[in-house]
Amino acid sequence: MSKSMRKNKTITNILFYVGNTLIGLIFVSPLLWMVAASFKPELEIFSNINSIKTFIPQHFTVNNYLxxxxxxxxxxxxxxxxxxxxxxxxxxxxxxxxxxxxxxxxxxxxxxxxxxxxxxxxxxxxxxxxxxxxxxxxxxxxxxxxxxxxxxxxxxxxxxxxxxxxxxxxxxxxxxxxxxxxxxxxxxxxxxxxxxxxxxxxxxxxxxxxxxxxxxxxxxxxxxxxxxxxxxxxxxxxxxxxxxxxxxxxxxxxxxxxxxxxxxxxxxxxxxxxxxxxxxxx
CATH class of the missing domain: 1.10.3720.10 (MetI-like)
Incomplete structure (x- = not known):
């Protein structure tokens, strides 16, 4: 296999895995948001909803589970x-x-x-x-x-x-x-x-x-x-x-x-x- 063919194959594999990872994250994002929201205070659940910060509890709490x-x-x-x-x-x-x-x-x-x-x-x-x-x-x-x-x-x-x-x-x-x-x-x-x-x-x-x-x-x-x-x-x-x-x-x-x-x-x-x-x- 020539060098150019190996390079093309590597690029194809990278694109394949990156694409599948992105698709997987899209499908699993509601589940991740649900888990993150379960550890947030009530007023924080719908804050930063359009930001990546919505997946990270700013004030972690277990009161919801209690x-x-x-x-x-x-x-x-x-x-x-x-x-x-x-x-x-x-x-x-x-x-x-x-x-x-x-x-x-x-x-x-x-x-x-x-x-x-x-x-x-x-x-x-x-x-x-x-x-x-x-x-x-x-x-x-x-x-x-x-x-x-x-x-x-x-x-x-x-x-x-x-x-x-x-x-x-x-x-x-x-x-x-x-x-x-x-x-x-x-x-x-x-x-x-x-x-x-x-x-x-x-x-x-x-x-x-x-x-x-x-x-x-x-x-x-x-x-x-x-x-x-x-x-x-x-x-x-x-x-x-x-x-x-x-x-x-x-x-x-x-x-x-x-x-x-x-x-x-x-x-x-x-x-x-x-x-x-x-x-x-x-």
């Missing part, structure tokens, strides 16, 4: 939220994956129709079924209960389709070999198929966790008391109480963002691999 912990029962809110998420994850990862495996590998009458229904339901907005779902929960006495909050979302069509797409690529020879060894469908699934599906499980785990952690509308409808309040409902209380303290709001939002950031940092590799291997395209 207000959050004083106004909210943080342990109870976290117990409610993680219980909700745990039930949904258990159902979606277990039953959703089994449904996806059955559609991908088992031969039975009506399989094509069921797959068509799953794909069709993926396009239905959740808002279209919230009211009928609430009426159903009310009739069976599940309003303001953990089961009413979590059970309706223990499976979803998008997760089933992701598992289905992933399991399609598993060789039939593997399943046939397990059958020859005397394994039935359930044993084949747990002992032969499940160990190969870590990436898609991680992907569904992340998507479900983020969706349920950020969920506001369904918990708002189904819960009627503060004792069942989830994270997003707790954050919303800061908007409905006068006077509105934006510093406390920013502190609450910062705390609510931490679990998602942790999930992304530690599982981003599996998420990308799972999306690619399951064949889901944007």
């Amino acid at each position: 207000e959050v912990f004083n106004r909210l029962n943080i342990p109870q809110i976290l117990i409610n939220t993680f219980s909700y998420i745990a039930i949904v994850l258990f159902g979606d990862l277990l039953f959703g994956s089994m449904a996806g495996y059955a559609l991908a590998k088992l031969k039975f009458k009506g399989r094509g129709l069921l797959l068509t229904i799953v794909i069709a339901l993926m396009s239905m907005p959740i808002e279209a079924i919230l009211l009928p779902l609430y009426i159903e929960m009310a009739k069976i006495g599940w309003v303001n209960t953990l089961q009413g909050l979590a059970v309706p979302f223990m499976m979803n069509c998008f997760s089933i389709y992701m598992f289905y797409s992933y399991f399609l690529d598993i060789p039939d020879a593997l399943i046939e070999a397990a059958a020859i060894d005397g394994c039935g469908p359930i044993r084949t699934y747990f002992q032969a198929v499940l160990p190969l599906a870590k990436t898609v499980f991680a992907t569904v785990f992340i998507l479900d966790f983020v969706a349920r952690w950020n969920d506001f509308m369904w918990p708002f409808l189904i819960t009627t008391g503060a004792e069942k309040r989830t994270v997003q409902l707790a954050v919303q209380t800061f908007f409905g109480t006068q006077p509105i303290h934006y510093g406390a709001i920013m502190a609450a939002l910062t705390l609510a963002s931490i679990p998602m950031l942790i999930i992304y940092i530690f599982m981003q590799k599996y998420y990308v691999e799972g999306i690619a291997s399951s064949g889901i395209k944007g």
Whole structure:
């Protein structure tokens, strides 16, 4: 490679990384501003909004976080939220994956129709079924209960389709070999198929966790008391109480963002691999 070619390549690489860094900073700037604002006194939050100084607290304070912990029962809110998420994850990862495996590998009458229904339901907005779902929960006495909050979302069509797409690529020879060894469908699934599906499980785990952690509308409808309040409902209380303290709001939002950031940092590799291997395209 000639000297001029190496120079051009170096310049191209520099421009590439500088451009990506700038784009990344643009996307992350609202998050950085939120964190900075959470450590500012109320009167300072919207000062220097057009300057780089807005990202640097001039009078650092933790009073906003103290207000959050004083106004909210943080342990109870976290117990409610993680219980909700745990039930949904258990159902979606277990039953959703089994449904996806059955559609991908088992031969039975009506399989094509069921797959068509799953794909069709993926396009239905959740808002279209919230009211009928609430009426159903009310009739069976599940309003303001953990089961009413979590059970309706223990499976979803998008997760089933992701598992289905992933399991399609598993060789039939593997399943046939397990059958020859005397394994039935359930044993084949747990002992032969499940160990190969870590990436898609991680992907569904992340998507479900983020969706349920950020969920506001369904918990708002189904819960009627503060004792069942989830994270997003707790954050919303800061908007409905006068006077509105934006510093406390920013502190609450910062705390609510931490679990998602942790999930992304530690599982981003599996998420990308799972999306690619399951064949889901944007």
